[in-house]
Amino acid sequence: MFASILRKKKTKKKVQPRQSRSFFLSNWFGSDIAIDLGTANIIVFVKNKGIVVNEPAVIAVDTMENKVVAIGREAQAMIGRTPRNIHAYHPLRSGVIADYDATEYMLRYFIRRAIGKSLFFKPRVVICVPSSVTNVERRAVIEAAMQAGARKTTVMEEPLAAAIGAGLDIATSNGSMVVDMGGGTTDVAVLSLSGIVISESLRIGSNTFDEAIIRYLEKIKHVTIGQHTAEELKILIGTAMSDGRRMTADVRGRSTETGLPVSIDIDSQEIRLAIDEPIQTVLKTIVSILEKTPPELAADIADHGIVLTGGGLLLDSFDRLISQTTGMAAYLCEDPLLCVAHGAGKAVREMDRLKDSFDDL
Numbered sequence: 001m002f003a004s005i006l007r008k009k010k011t012k013k014k015v016q017p018r019q020s021r022s023f024f025l026s027n028w029f030g031s032d033i034a035i036d037l038g039t040a041n042i043i044v045f046v047k048n049k050g051i052v053v054n055e056p057a058v059i060a061v062d063t064m065e066n067k068v069v070a071i072g073r074e075a076q077a078m079i080g081r082t083p084r085n086i087h088a089y090h091p092l093r094s095g096v097i098a099d100y101d102a103t104e105y106m107l108r109y110f111i112r113r114a115i116g117k118s119l120f121f122k123p124r125v126v127i128c129v130p131s132s133v134t135n136v137e138r139r140a141v142i143e144a145a146m147q148a149g150a151r152k153t154t155v156m157e158e159p160l161a162a163a164i165g166a167g168l169d170i171a172t173s174n175g176s177m178v179v180d181m182g183g184g185t186t187d188v189a190v191l192s193l194s195g196i197v198i199s200e201s202l203r204i205g206s207n208t209f210d211e212a213i214i215r216y217l218e219k220i221k222h223v224t225i226g227q228h229t230a231e232e233l234k235i236l237i238g239t240a241m242s243d244g245r246r247m248t249a250d251v252r253g254r255s256t257e258t259g260l261p262v263s264i265d266i267d268s269q270e271i272r273l274a275i276d277e278p279i280q281t282v283l284k285t286i287v288s289i290l291e292k293t294p295p296e297l298a299a300d301i302a303d304h305g306i307v308l309t310g311g312g313l314l315l316d317s318f319d320r321l322i323s324q325t326t327g328m329a330a331y332l333c334e335d336p337l338l339c340v341a342h343g344a345g346k347a348v349r350e351m352d353r354l355k356d357s358f359d360d361l
Contacts, residue, residue: 040183
């Protein structure tokens with residue numbers, strides 16, 4: 001009886017579409033991936049899938065047992081709240097590797113999360129780095145990625161990736177200017193014909209603003225706060241220029257005089273004063289690069305404006321301040337936080353056409 005029912009329900013077997021040769025080759029040799037190896041976040045883009053990992057570049061280590069206890073968001077939540085034997089920190093500082101072993105472990109973890117674990121198939125990896133990294137720092141990034149499981153590692157400079165992610169056609173002879181501010185570095189570059197004409201990289205980023213706020217409150221208000229609180233203040237009431245607004249926030253920290261918990265009020269103008277020095281350094285660098293730019297390319301930039309990317313430039317009114325200082329239009333790209341990762345992802349998809357933008361070592 002059951003056999004007859006099964007025969008009645010039996011349907012014609014579906015013919016699976018024939019997979020292309022390129023499909024089998026990509027599976028055989030592994031996926032191509034792009035990594036935005038930032039001081040604050042690590043973003044992984046997988047070819048034909050998009051962004052699959054976007055996590056804080058934080059690792060937590062048990063120093064007594066010498067083992068990793070958390071990576072990414074879980075580790076970030078531990079910063080400033082750990083027992084003595086747990087150390088939660090950023091293994092990258094100012095866009096370069098400060099702790100090689102921790103960076104390698106973190107890369108291996110995120111690569112496996114992105115494409116799975118395989119004993120045979122290793123991915124080709126494109127990693128974005130600041131434009132000013134030295135050959136030694138560049139080699140350290142490549143070696144870390146290779147040890148983490150990459151079949152081949154290629155380095156791409158962040159301004160190029162940011163320009164591609166912003167939708168600029170860097171292959172043309174027209175000049176473009178990109179300012180990319182991440183967690184630990186700021187890259188200012190003029191691009192043309194798939195290359196960097198002139199650039200400068202600063203060890204200044206959104207984390208620098210947080211540290212400046214912490215120092216200001218300790219010096220002027222005699223209150224110590226953590227980096228997470230400083231970041232919240234920057235986002236909530238931080239501003240790059242004085243425009244008449246006066247927003248306030250309640251801050252809880254520890255008194256440097258009594259050592260006891262205290263609560264104080266702080267306004268947006270005080271935050272502006274706290275972060276004014278690094279902002280002025282960035283503005284001077286932008287003006288300096290413009291002064292050194294060839295006249296023909298400078299004319300192109302004046303016509304099309306300055307492209308701003310990176311989370312650091314989301315600071316309130318920063319784009320207007322850059323425009324006011326340079327006398328040129330300055331505008332944020334569509335997705336500043338993910339612009340570099342999207343650009344590197346596009347470069348992975350069009351590796352042959354954009355091969356001049358890569359730096360093989």
